[in-house]
Amino acid sequence: MFRITYRETLATKIHLFKIEAAAIARKALAGQFVVIRIDEKGERIPLTLADWDAKEGSVTVVFMEVGATTFRLALLKAGDCIADFVGPLGVPSHIDKFGTVVCVAGGVGAAPIAPIAKALKKKGNEIIFILGARSKDLLFWEDKLRSISHRLIVTTDDGTYGRKGVVTEPLKELLESGEKVDRVIAIGPSIMMKFCALTTQPFGVKTIVSLNPIMVDGTGMCGCCRVSVGGVTKFSCVDGPEFDGHQVDWDLLSARLRIYLDEEKCSLEQWQARMGKHS
Amino acid sequence: MPKLNLNREPMTKQDPKTRGKNFNEVALGYSAEQAKAEASRCIQCPKHPCTDGCPVEIDIAGFIKAVLDDNMPEAVRILKDKNSLPGICGRVCPQETQCEQACSLAKKGAPIAIGRLERYVADWERTNMGALNPRAEPPRPTGKQVAVVGSGPAGLVAVADLAKLGHSVTLFEALHVAGGVLMYGIPEFRLPKEIVQAEVAYVASLGVKIELDSVVGKVVTLDELLESGYHALFLGTGAGAPMFMDIPGENLNGIYSANEFLTRVNLMKAYQFPEYDTPVFVGRRVAVIGGGNVAMDSARCALRLDADEVYIIYRRSEVEMPARREEVENAKEEGIQFKLLTNPKRYIGNESGWVVGIECYEMGLGEPDESGRRRPIAKEGSEFILDVDMVVAALGTRPNPLIAQTTSDLKTTKWGTVVADETIGKTMKDRVWAGGDIVTGAATVISAMGAARRAARDIDEYLRG
Ligand SMILES: Cc1cc2nc3c(=O)[nH]c(=O)nc-3n(C[C@H](O)[C@H](O)[C@H](O)COP(=O)(O)OP(=O)(O)OC[C@H]3O[C@@H](n4cnc5c(N)ncnc54)[C@H](O)[C@@H]3O)c2cc1C
Ligand SMILES: Cc1cc2nc3c(=O)[nH]c(=O)nc-3n(C[C@H](O)[C@H](O)[C@H](O)COP(=O)(O)OP(=O)(O)OC[C@H]3O[C@@H](n4cnc5c(N)ncnc54)[C@H](O)[C@@H]3O)c2cc1C
Ligand code: SF4
Ligand code: SF4
Ligand code: FES
Numbered sequence: 001m002f003r004i005t006y007r008e009t010l011a012t013k014i015h016l017f018k019i020e021a022a023a024i025a026r027k028a029l030a031g032q033f034v035v036i037r038i039d040e041k042g043e044r045i046p047l048t049l050a051d052w053d054a055k056e057g058s059v060t061v062v063f064m065e066v067g068a069t070t071f072r073l074a075l076l077k078a079g080d081c082i083a084d085f086v087g088p089l090g091v092p093s094h095i096d097k098f099g100t101v102v103c104v105a106g107g108v109g110a111a112p113i114a115p116i117a118k119a120l121k122k123k124g125n126e127i128i129f130i131l132g133a134r135s136k137d138l139l140f141w142e143d144k145l146r147s148i149s150h151r152l153i154v155t156t157d158d159g160t161y162g163r164k165g166v167v168t169e170p171l172k173e174l175l176e177s178g179e180k181v182d183r184v185i186a187i188g189p190s191i192m193m194k195f196c197a198l199t200t201q202p203f204g205v206k207t208i209v210s211l212n213p214i215m216v217d218g219t220g221m222c223g224c225c226r227v228s229v230g231g232v233t234k235f236s237c238v239d240g241p242e243f244d245g246h247q248v249d250w251d252l253l254s255a256r257l258r259i260y261l262d263e264e265k266c267s268l269e270q271w272q273a274r275m276g277k278h279s
Numbered sequence: 280m281p282k283l284n285l286n287r288e289p290m291t292k293q294d295p296k297t298r299g300k301n302f303n304e305v306a307l308g309y310s311a312e313q314a315k316a317e318a319s320r321c322i323q324c325p326k327h328p329c330t331d332g333c334p335v336e337i338d339i340a341g342f343i344k345a346v347l348d349d350n351m352p353e354a355v356r357i358l359k360d361k362n363s364l365p366g367i368c369g370r371v372c373p374q375e376t377q378c379e380q381a382c383s384l385a386k387k388g389a390p391i392a393i394g395r396l397e398r399y400v401a402d403w404e405r406t407n408m409g410a411l412n413p414r415a416e417p418p419r420p421t422g423k424q425v426a427v428v429g430s431g432p433a434g435l436v437a438v439a440d441l442a443k444l445g446h447s448v449t450l451f452e453a454l455h456v457a458g459g460v461l462m463y464g465i466p467e468f469r470l471p472k473e474i475v476q477a478e479v480a481y482v483a484s485l486g487v488k489i490e491l492d493s494v495v496g497k498v499v500t501l502d503e504l505l506e507s508g509y510h511a512l513f514l515g516t517g518a519g520a521p522m523f524m525d526i527p528g529e530n531l532n533g534i535y536s537a538n539e540f541l542t543r544v545n546l547m548k549a550y551q552f553p554e555y556d557t558p559v560f561v562g563r564r565v566a567v568i569g570g571g572n573v574a575m576d577s578a579r580c581a582l583r584l585d586a587d588e589v590y591i592i593y594r595r596s597e598v599e600m601p602a603r604r605e606e607v608e609n610a611k612e613e614g615i616q617f618k619l620l621t622n623p624k625r626y627i628g629n630e631s632g633w634v635v636g637i638e639c640y641e642m643g644l645g646e647p648d649e650s651g652r653r654r655p656i657a658k659e660g661s662e663f664i665l666d667v668d669m670v671v672a673a674l675g676t677r678p679n680p681l682i683a684q685t686t687s688d689l690k691t692t693k694w695g696t697v698v699a700d701e702t703i704g705k706t707m708k709d710r711v712w713a714g715g716d717i718v719t720g721a722a723t724v725i726s727a728m729g730a731a732r733r734a735a736r737d738i739d740e741y742l743r744g
Binding site: 023024027037041042043044068069083084086087088089216217219221222223224226227228233238251255256258259263264266270 | 453455491493494497498519520521525530531533536542543547548553554557558560631632679680
């Protein structure tokens, strides 16, 4: 069993958990993820490492309530335990001195991208951060991200905070302004990552995305997480989750994310009926 | 000499119509009378060819005699002397190519039903001896620590043997339950999970520390284990990485690897969705590609999850099918349809990315290949389309590379299997042994157990120096 030592609600339906997992904290690297299972009847779902502390023996994850598992997870309190917490999984981010790196985060993607940006900054890269959300109440960690970047641009789709619009607009302007950009890293909903990749493609700037297909084991055993990159089938959990965004078959990814739409709805409604809706 | 009795005692099974709708065990086991009737057919051959056919050399004539003599504790003792998992082997061993093939009565077409008798004895032990099982004297601790990676049949045998010899043993398992393929692959209706978990509980009772949720190679490497105080390691991580054919359309929605489908159903209990959170999609018309046990299990799971039509698509003919004979028969009885000498060319999808059909070749058989089986050859121009809305690819598996990737001096073959001495399981890396599917590629439960037993013996010798 793995104990939740701290929890915090960062934004509407976005929560942070700190979990006791010393062995994982010791080995964790930016860009890796864990697979969790709440209890005996729970599903295994992947969550990216948002932070970790080897000394304290803790790992931090940030998740958004979207379906049954994340709904149930949000009901847990500090002191509660979850059955399984497996990691660190996946290939760590490639951290090197690239020059200027633009980190683009969409929604809950702000959390997983933070350790990557931090590591890149430490390597001596110039970090430009674009942080986007649908609306002000979904934004979090603005200060934290500002502290690990040289410049921070905030956008909201509805204009309730920062610049009105989507993240690809400032991204495109940056590239058009002639500013030297050596690498782009985009993490967020797949549609946002896809458009970031499409935006950077004409400029020939290497764009890394962290794919989020449905997973089961997270260790290369089932093939559920397969994606097509450069025409080759890859297992996201062991070959990724980060890939070259210009090579990803986005239509395949979005089709595969819809496999269980009906079941996901049924499962969520069942849990909501049982536990009562909560904010 | 008494007249040979060639009437094999049949096994009582759930009716095919009923069982096609539930996940309860298909074969119901022998009654005491049936077991005795079957045991009485054994002619106690002095040369016991049956024992030579068993990879772990069980004294088959001996345990059968004990059954006949009503000495069940003795039957248990004889079985357990060589096989610590008889309840599992009695159910899943491919007897027709092992002990029963070697039985003197096989020539007459009626070998003793050794597997069924083995199962009978093991089940008797579980229901009758659990409590009165005398606690063996705990072994004298040797002060040596061994780590075993992977909790399939190989790992379970290795930890039990090593613990009984007095070593302090830790078992690392990547998944959230121990048992390997026995838990996530082989379905409940063929091998009740309760039997596997009883074995895991037994191993724990020997003092073995079980670390679940631990992906070795990720959370800790082999070298780190060796540096942190373990004197020896045994790798029993199996061959769990699924292969695909690499043909067009293979990533369409509705196409699973057998591992994914079976894991969702068996390990995650998707057949009890939404009571359990993990869903599984099952189509109306299902094709399973492959002819092994994995294919049969996938097909029969799909049937139990309410598919209307389930096809097995296999590129050779029935005689070449690697699946256990008994399971092929069971599958047929349940209404699985066999499309033999057929192989997929490509998958056809609809506009939302779901599979709607398979274009298949008809196949012919050419000269025998390295495996000794006749090589299947696609007949050009024979293509036809089979309408399906779900596919399970049961095309074989290979070892997961996570450990090899993070261990520089562990030698592997081009198939990803770990190079190890066949008789003692020693790998090319100092203080590391391996056995089971990780060495042989996908094989059998009993061969994995045999390899683990031999490696445990060698590890013990090494530790005692
Ligand atoms: C490597 C990896 C890292 C991830 N890291 C994070 C993270 O740090 N924080 C976070 O909030 N989420 C993360 N996700 C997504 C997270 O795993 C899903 O949100 C979660 O599985 C949903 O489970 P559920 O039961 O609550 O919802 P479900 O009922 O499973 O799904 C509800 C909705 O979410 C969509 N969905 C399902 N699975 C995924 C998925 N894997 N990715 C995206 N959408 C999905 C479905 O299409 C559906 O619309 C990550 C995914 C991957 C593959
Ligand atoms: C569906 C199916 C049906 C079968 N039917 C039969 C049958 O009827 N009869 C028969 O004899 N054989 C059958 N087999 C084959 C048989 O199950 C295998 O040969 C046998 O299980 C191999 O045992 P093993 O211990 O080597 O590996 P496995 O049983 O594969 O166990 C390996 C274990 O190691 C774990 N592991 C892997 N990597 C790591 C890691 N890095 N760190 C920690 N743990 C790890 C895995 O999660 C797994 O639990 C079947 C196989 C399948 C898939
Ligand atoms: S272990 Fe398998 S091969 Fe050996 S006697 Fe039992 S069923 Fe036969
Ligand atoms: S070969 Fe057959 S008949 Fe002979 S002892 Fe063995 S099981 Fe009995
Ligand atoms: S999640 Fe199973 S192989 Fe990636």
